[in-house]
Amino acid sequence: MNNKFAVIGLGDFGKNVALTLSKKNCEVIAIDKNIDIIEEIKDSVSLAVKTDATDEKSLLKLGIDQVDAAVIALGGDFEDTVLTCVILNQLNVKRIVARASTPIQEKILLKLGAHQVVTPEVEIAKKIANSLINDNILESLTLDENYNIFYIKAPKNFVGKSLQEIDLRIRYNVNLITLKRKYKETKLNGEIEIIEKIYGVPTAATVIEEDDTLIVFGKEKQVLKILD
Numbered sequence: 001m002n003n004k005f006a007v008i009g010l011g012d013f014g015k016n017v018a019l020t021l022s023k024k025n026c027e028v029i030a031i032d033k034n035i036d037i038i039e040e041i042k043d044s045v046s047l048a049v050k051t052d053a054t055d056e057k058s059l060l061k062l063g064i065d066q067v068d069a070a071v072i073a074l075g076g077d078f079e080d081t082v083l084t085c086v087i088l089n090q091l092n093v094k095r096i097v098a099r100a101s102t103p104i105q106e107k108i109l110l111k112l113g114a115h116q117v118v119t120p121e122v123e124i125a126k127k128i129a130n131s132l133i134n135d136n137i138l139e140s141l142t143l144d145e146n147y148n149i150f151y152i153k154a155p156k157n158f159v160g161k162s163l164q165e166i167d168l169r170i171r172y173n174v175n176l177i178t179l180k181r182k183y184k185e186t187k188l189n190g191e192i193e194i195i196e197k198i199y200g201v202p203t204a205a206t207v208i209e210e211d212d213t214l215i216v217f218g219k220e221k222q223v224l225k226i227l228d
Contacts, residue, residue: 014073089113174218
């Protein structure tokens with residue numbers, strides 16, 4: 001049986017969540033006040049409905065209490081986000097994921113019963129800041145206020161050395177999860193194409209190559225030490 005989800009608020013963030021879930025063969029109920037957005041998405045999801053998410057009776061009619069998870073993506077309308085979160089919690093929705101714009105909003109929503117809060121603007125700001133500070137940081141994923149996953153260019157002093165020689169865990173208190181490596185592939189017409197693939201599970205004997213991207217887990221200050 002396919003998973004069933006509700007996405008409330010169909011701005012750029014909510015619409016992309018709804019479309020991605022739908023593409024993964026999930027049943028998606030998409031909700032928004034704007035009929036134009038509903039018309040735009042209706043053929044791409046299971047059900048698209050123009051309704052007010054702060055109307056408990058309307059949500060019940062749509063079977064929101066039966067979904068596996070509900071995503072509140074109302075953007076800048078924080079008051080509606082709060083009211084919707086309270087209603088979903090009262091309806092005992094199994095999992096409530098809410099969008100927040102600030103850390104304070106995140107704390108409020110968690111106290112009101114949201115099981116998970118995402119802050120896209122904050123995450124994007126951190127990624128941009130990291131890339132500006134050090135262009136060897138290609139991407140980052142914040143796990144909490146202390147630990148992150150970073151995609152970093154292989155430092156020059158690592159190239160040609162094995163993971164055992166580098167010894168990231170002991171020297172920097174950073175763990176290597178995996179790495180992305182560029183490979184040459186010959187196409188049917190004989191042309192050479194450069195593609196990037198996940199290496200797999202590295203071992204102590206794995207040797208770092210010049211164009212590798214290291215995917216590491218640790219504290220930001222420790223990862224920056226690697227890149228200094």
